Amino acid sequence: MPRSSRQWDEPPSFPSTHFVDTRVYTDPTLFRDEQVNIFAKTWIIACHESELPSPFDYRTFRHPAGPELVVLRGDDGAVRSFYNICPHRGNVLVHEPAGNAHKLLCIFHGWSFDCQGNCAGITRGKEGYQERFGTTDAGLRGVRTEVGYGGFVWVNMDDDAPPLRAFIGDALELIEPHIQEPLEVFHFHKVVVNTNFKLWHDTNSEFYHDYMHYFNRVTGMLQPGYFDRKYKPYPNGHASVGSMQVRYDKYDGSQERRVGWPGLAPGGWILIDLFPGMTYNLRTSVIRLDTIIPLSPNQTLIEFRGLGLKSDTPEQRASRVRDHNSIWGPFGRNLHEDLLGVRGQGSAMRDATTGSRWVLHGREEDSSIHDEVGMRHYYAEWSRRMGRLASDPFSGAA
Amino acid sequence: MNRRALVEETIYASLLRLDAHDFAGFLDICDPEFRYTIGAHSPEIRQDMTWLDHDKAGLRTLFENLPRHKSDRALLSRHATVYSVFSPPDAAEAKAVTALQVFRTTLDGGETQLFAVGKIHDLLRLADGQARLLRRDVKLTTRLLGIGSHIPF
Numbered sequence: 001m002p003r004s005s006r007q008w009d010e011p012p013s014f015p016s017t018h019f020v021d022t023r024v025y026t027d028p029t030l031f032r033d034e035q036v037n038i039f040a041k042t043w044i045i046a047c048h049e050s051e052l053p054s055p056f057d058y059r060t061f062r063h064p065a066g067p068e069l070v071v072l073r074g075d076d077g078a079v080r081s082f083y084n085i086c087p088h089r090g091n092v093l094v095h096e097p098a099g100n101a102h103k104l105l106c107i108f109h110g111w112s113f114d115c116q117g118n119c120a121g122i123t124r125g126k127e128g129y130q131e132r133f134g135t136t137d138a139g140l141r142g143v144r145t146e147v148g149y150g151g152f153v154w155v156n157m158d159d160d161a162p163p164l165r166a167f168i169g170d171a172l173e174l175i176e177p178h179i180q181e182p183l184e185v186f187h188f189h190k191v192v193v194n195t196n197f198k199l200w201h202d203t204n205s206e207f208y209h210d211y212m213h214y215f216n217r218v219t220g221m222l223q224p225g226y227f228d229r230k231y232k233p234y235p236n237g238h239a240s241v242g243s244m245q246v247r248y249d250k251y252d253g254s255q256e257r258r259v260g261w262p263g264l265a266p267g268g269w270i271l272i273d274l275f276p277g278m279t280y281n282l283r284t285s286v287i288r289l290d291t292i293i294p295l296s297p298n299q300t301l302i303e304f305r306g307l308g309l310k311s312d313t314p315e316q317r318a319s320r321v322r323d324h325n326s327i328w329g330p331f332g333r334n335l336h337e338d339l340l341g342v343r344g345q346g347s348a349m350r351d352a353t354t355g356s357r358w359v360l361h362g363r364e365e366d367s368s369i370h371d372e373v374g375m376r377h378y379y380a381e382w383s384r385r386m387g388r389l390a391s392d393p394f395s396g397a398a
Numbered sequence: 399m400n401r402r403a404l405v406e407e408t409i410y411a412s413l414l415r416l417d418a419h420d421f422a423g424f425l426d427i428c429d430p431e432f433r434y435t436i437g438a439h440s441p442e443i444r445q446d447m448t449w450l451d452h453d454k455a456g457l458r459t460l461f462e463n464l465p466r467h468k469s470d471r472a473l474l475s476r477h478a479t480v481y482s483v484f485s486p487p488d489a490a491e492a493k494a495v496t497a498l499q500v501f502r503t504t505l506d507g508g509e510t511q512l513f514a515v516g517k518i519h520d521l522l523r524l525a526d527g528q529a530r531l532l533r534r535d536v537k538l539t540t541r542l543l544g545i546g547s548h549i550p551f
Contacts, residue, residue: 214466253459329449330546339545
């Protein structure tokens with residue numbers, strides 16, 4: 001029976017932990033608070049070390065809290081990150097997304113900086129600034145950087161944040177044994193989709209939507225072991241999903257994966273969601289890594305990476321590339337469907353006028369694969385960091 | 399029909415059939431040894447990437463599986479200009495480079511936006527007055543493809 005306006009607006013008859021107010025996906029004030037209270041204080045993956053193989057290699061990154069960064073490998077081998085901003089007149093220092101430069105040279109007035117963030121030269125500095133200002137006053141803004149957990153480059157805007165290890169804790173325990181060998185990125189593409197960033201992470205945090213994926217239904221949901229997969233929550237809002245044996249041969253035109261992954265059982269699949277918007281997805285022969293960069297309450301940039309082993313033979317690498325792109329590339333079967341789903345949510349929840357009021361996270365199945373505990377765990381952390389209840393964000397309660 | 403006209407007509411026909419979702423018709427003008435790829439160069443990771451790679455049988459299965467998947471129903475329109483055709487007079491094959499623009503038209507309201515640009519590098523087999531696609535490599539300049547596509551370009 002259709003519900004009346006009053007019934008539609010009534011909170012669901014679940015505990016407040018089991019639904020969220022859709023304003024968490026639409027409200028500009030909450031969005032700005034998320035940038036300040038969450039993204040500016042948590043560790044975020046900027047790139048992978050294989051994107052910076054040589055001294056003086058650099059890579060740019062649009063940080064989810066707002067600033068443009070440049071990540072550099074120094075001549076000492078260390079990876080450092082800085083605001084990609086000339087401290088003189090605020091121009092972007094590095095314009096290309098990747099490259100190699102012994103010095104970062106601002107094209108505007110010729111100020112230069114070395115790979116450790118020191119100002120190396122100010123054109124006609126003495127003439128213009130005399131003794132009032134010099135290179136020692138003009139260093140770049142450094143950003144805390146660590147490399148770890150499979151060779152990813154993590155950055156944190158907060159100078160006082162706990163170290164990366166404290167942020168991750170044991171959340172990557174399922175995948176850590178499988179990312180001890182050096183990895184290498186072979187795939188990168190971006191997607192801009194009109195939806196809130198959390199809706200993408202929500203999709204990565206629940207498998208109930210396998211009903212949307214024909215590929216996952218026939219290779220997973222209809223196979224033994226699927227409903228034995230369990231969610232495990234970890235401190236700081238992270239969660240993992242245990243493995244099963246995916247039967248790739250059950251999809252027409254597919255076949256058992258030719259290459260596996262060190263230590264992973266054939267057909268294995270481990271997924272780790274990291275707060276506030278990163279996902280490690282090791283699926284039999286390939287790792288996919290998602291990094292979410294919110295652009296506005298209803299627009300999200302997602303960076304997708306595919307990784308194999310640095311030691312791959314050309315044949316092994318080609319096999320991993322095929323496996324990756326069959327489901328996860330821009331022409332893959334699954335990614336398109338996931339993006340259709342969140343785009344639809346973004347349309348239905350584009351702002352407060354659209355009438356969507358609540359989103360349910362109420363499924364309880366002993367933390368198994370269709371349980372929505374992953375999302376509940378995420379929003380508990382969101383509420384803690386925001387000082388607001390996700391189910392009632394403007395009540396003043398946390 | 400001269401060689402260039404034959405090659406051009408075959409390329410244009412292949413794109414029109416994809417526009418019309420006439421996938422069987424598209425495969426009809428592909429050689430049994432046909433191979434199709436879509437790729438792009440990533441300045442971010444400084445590598446060439448292959449995003450789709452199928453032989454004729456693989457493409458046929460991809461097309462047959464389409465109804466089982468949830469796909470964007472917006473219409474794709476391929477606009478192409480064959481820039482160059484290379485085929486010596488007695489050769490059994492021809493190479494062609496074609497500029498490609500793909501437009502996406504929404505079902506609701508019919509808004510059209512440019513979806514992707516790139517180039518098609520074709521190798522065609524010529525025999526008995528007919529041309530058949532032997533190899534097609536779509537090299538995309540556009541890499542920001544929104545929600546992507548289940549249907550090849």
